Amino acid sequence: MKIVVCMKETLDTTKEKRFGPDMRLERPKENAIINPFDEYTIEEGLRQQEKHGGEVIVLCMGPATATDTIRRALAMGADRGVLVTDPALGGSDAVGTARVLAAALTRIGYDLAIFGSAAADAYGGVVPAAVAELLGAPLLSWAGKLDVDGGTARIQRQADIGTQTAEAPLPALVSVVKAINDPRYPSMKGIMQSKKKPVDTMTLADLGLAAGQAGADGAGERVLGATAVSMQRKGEMYLGNEGAAQRILDFLIEQKVL
Amino acid sequence: MANDIWALAELTDGRLAGISLQLASKAAELARDLGGQSAAVALGTNTQAAAGELGSCGVSAVYASEGAVYDQYLGQPQSEALAGLIQKHQPRLVLIGGTNYGRDIAGRLAARLGAGLVYHVGEVAVEGGQVVMSVPAFGGAQAVKEAFTGAGTGLLLARPNAFATQRVGGTPAITQEPAPAAPGTGARLTGTAGAEGAAEAGHLGKAPNGDDIWLPAATQSKLEEAQIVVSGGRGLGGPQGFAQIEALASALGASVGASRAAVDAGWIPYAHQVGQTGKTVKPTVYIACGISGAVQHKAGMGTAGLIIAVNKDKDAPIFSFCDLGVVADLNVVIPRLTELVKQRKAGA
Numbered sequence: 001m002k003i004v005v006c007m008k009e010t011l012d013t014t015k016e017k018r019f020g021p022d023m024r025l026e027r028p029k030e031n032a033i034i035n036p037f038d039e040y041t042i043e044e045g046l047r048q049q050e051k052h053g054g055e056v057i058v059l060c061m062g063p064a065t066a067t068d069t070i071r072r073a074l075a076m077g078a079d080r081g082v083l084v085t086d087p088a089l090g091g092s093d094a095v096g097t098a099r100v101l102a103a104a105l106t107r108i109g110y111d112l113a114i115f116g117s118a119a120a121d122a123y124g125g126v127v128p129a130a131v132a133e134l135l136g137a138p139l140l141s142w143a144g145k146l147d148v149d150g151g152t153a154r155i156q157r158q159a160d161i162g163t164q165t166a167e168a169p170l171p172a173l174v175s176v177v178k179a180i181n182d183p184r185y186p187s188m189k190g191i192m193q194s195k196k197k198p199v200d201t202m203t204l205a206d207l208g209l210a211a212g213q214a215g216a217d218g219a220g221e222r223v224l225g226a227t228a229v230s231m232q233r234k235g236e237m238y239l240g241n242e243g244a245a246q247r248i249l250d251f252l253i254e255q256k257v258l
Numbered sequence: 259m260a261n262d263i264w265a266l267a268e269l270t271d272g273r274l275a276g277i278s279l280q281l282a283s284k285a286a287e288l289a290r291d292l293g294g295q296s297a298a299v300a301l302g303t304n305t306q307a308a309a310g311e312l313g314s315c316g317v318s319a320v321y322a323s324e325g326a327v328y329d330q331y332l333g334q335p336q337s338e339a340l341a342g343l344i345q346k347h348q349p350r351l352v353l354i355g356g357t358n359y360g361r362d363i364a365g366r367l368a369a370r371l372g373a374g375l376v377y378h379v380g381e382v383a384v385e386g387g388q389v390v391m392s393v394p395a396f397g398g399a400q401a402v403k404e405a406f407t408g409a410g411t412g413l414l415l416a417r418p419n420a421f422a423t424q425r426v427g428g429t430p431a432i433t434q435e436p437a438p439a440a441p442g443t444g445a446r447l448t449g450t451a452g453a454e455g456a457a458e459a460g461h462l463g464k465a466p467n468g469d470d471i472w473l474p475a476a477t478q479s480k481l482e483e484a485q486i487v488v489s490g491g492r493g494l495g496g497p498q499g500f501a502q503i504e505a506l507a508s509a510l511g512a513s514v515g516a517s518r519a520a521v522d523a524g525w526i527p528y529a530h531q532v533g534q535t536g537k538t539v540k541p542t543v544y545i546a547c548g549i550s551g552a553v554q555h556k557a558g559m560g561t562a563g564l565i566i567a568v569n570k571d572k573d574a575p576i577f578s579f580c581d582l583g584v585v586a587d588l589n590v591v592i593p594r595l596t597e598l599v600k601q602r603k604a605g606a
């Protein structure tokens with residue numbers, strides 16, 4: 001089975017983030033990490049490969065330096081990486097990103113393409129559906145459990161209303177939620193091997209896309225500015241067990257919650 | 259292009275999700291400000307009843323499409339039907355819920371139409387004839403203002419509870435549209451997960467006496483839409499701690515949330531996790547019990563109306579962003595508070 005896992009590079013959530021003068025998030029290389037949600041994406045790709053054989057390919061669109069982040073995914077066990085990188089890609093929105101990933105998936109070929117539930121830097125969670133639409137493919141979304149059997153993928157999904165089951169014929173796209181697995185840590189051997197694994201790069205032209213189809217020029221929205229929000233809260237403190245519950249009750253009544 | 263503002267209703271198995279009414283209320287308000295018409299789109303079964311509910315929030319029209327296909331396939335028929343309607347009527351803006359339902363449709367729709375899509379929106383207003391959206395960034399410390407670039411229909415994914423439901427009353431003009439055929443290669447729903455899935459969603463763990471602890475159905479659903487959330491963290495000390503949280507939540511009519519530490523420990527299912535890698539909630543009141551207040555947790559609840567924290571460590575970071583901070587032992591405070599709330603409700 002040919003499995004492609006789509007992994008975004010994001011910023012370490014514990015580090016301070018800033019906007020640059022162009023109102024884009026500054027992305028210092030040393031703060032780059034695998035999008036935390038995509039650790040589950042990669043892990044699920046590896047588990048499906050353990051069951052069904054075949055190849056796991058990590059697909060990432062990002063800056064040229066993202067090869068380092070791809071290697072961390074290869075250290076977990078993936079076979080090879082594909083990085084789509086191009087100066088014209090900066091400022092891509094969800095649709096632009098989806099056009100790039102869809103074109104790359106078509107070139108690479110796939111039976112199963114796995115996505116995370118969202119990028120932790122923007123909480124979109126829309127790229128998997130956008131890619132599915134462009135490919136005319138089914139998307140099994142929000143999977144908490146995935147089983148592939150013959151030519152059919154079956155999931156348990158976390159719908160807003162509870163757990164559901166769904167299925168689709170391969171080739172299919174799947175987006176996974178955190179509950180699906182526990183991502184492994186790369187082993188020493190994995191880290192060593194990852195250095196020799198191939199990472200191919202592709203540009204917009206390689207994918208047959210024009211500059212206006214992705215990147216800032218192709219984006220359907222623009223940032224007007226940002227303002228600091230006063231996060232001022234009442235900050236009342238109450239010390240000690242004695243009378244604490246009564247104080248909370250009174251507070252709820254004062255605030256007209258009860 | 260018209261100045262019309264639409265809201266996409268969320269209909270699943272004939273049930274209308276609460277966020278639909280929030281979106282319809284906002285669509286009516288924005289259309290008034292822009293001098294356009296407001297409408298809601300309802301795709302699924304039981305659309306007639308849904309249309310009445312949506313109309314009561316002030317939208318002047320409802321495009322309804324009745325069909326079981328919407329309950330059988332994920333994303334595809336919905337985006338096909340909605341794209342057809344948008345191409346025909348060209349609204350200025352479509353409001354969609356930032357839920358799992360909404361994101362599956364919005365992503366497909368944006369790709370299909372090549373439309374601008376702004377997500378995680380907390381506020382939207384008309385400024386100088388332009389639709390301006392505000393998106394919280396950096397855990398709510400910054401508000402980023404965004405607008406659409408092109409002339410086409412813009413898509414907005416709203417955070418649950420970003421907008422208030424306003425029952426202004428009204429009877430909408432209902433237009434029925436045909437439902438599309440089932441997609442050839444679709445993602446097809448085959449059922450609810452049955453006992454196994456339900457157990458995963460509602461099982462809290464074992465009490466010290468060996469009994470299973472279950473969440474009642476009322477508190478299982480719709481964490482994102484809850485007006486009161488009671489959350490527990492590692493400070494609960496074990497799954498049985500959630501029995502206390504659950505008791506308080508049911509006394510208050512609240513939903514149960516959790517920190518990642520509590521989820522990772524296996525005390526409560528992931529569906530309850532609040533934070534950067536969990537759900538984003540914006541209730542009127544958020545009560546954090548035994549939660550230290552890490553930035554990743556704050557990212558999911560920092561914009562709550564009021565934050566109450568119970569923590570025995572006076573230096574816990576959560577005390578730097580709460581409205582009422584109680585430095586005490588939750589094992590004493592939570593059961594007592596539950597009693598007090600019950601007494602008050604019984605007396606009222």
Ligand SMILES: Cc1cc2nc3c(=O)[nH]c(=O)nc-3n(C[C@H](O)[C@H](O)[C@H](O)COP(=O)(O)OP(=O)(O)OC[C@H]3O[C@@H](n4cnc5c(N)ncnc54)[C@H](O)[C@@H]3O)c2cc1C
Nearest residue numbers: 491492493517518519533534535536548549550555570588
């Ligand atoms: C990439 C990434 C993503 C993450 N995403 C999330 C996320 O989505 N959500 C999330 O919550 N976390 C997330 N985290 C984890 C986060 O950093 C914290 O580790 C986590 O929130 C801590 O959970 P906690 O507050 O329950 O536990 P702790 O930090 O251990 O705090 C427990 C608190 O309970 C108090 N306590 C103990 N006993 C009692 C008692 N008897 N009475 C009162 N108080 C008591 C203690 O004083 C302490 O402050 C993420 C981390 C990373 C790196």
Ligand SMILES: Nc1ncnc2c1ncn2[C@@H]1O[C@H](COP(=O)(O)O)[C@@H](O)[C@H]1O
Nearest residue numbers: 006007061115116118119124125126127
């Ligand atoms: N630049 C990217 N490169 C590779 N995969 C991506 C990229 N952006 C998004 N994805 C995938 O799409 C998922 C959802 O991302 P998003 O819709 O941006 O929140 C992620 O978890 C990834 O699997």
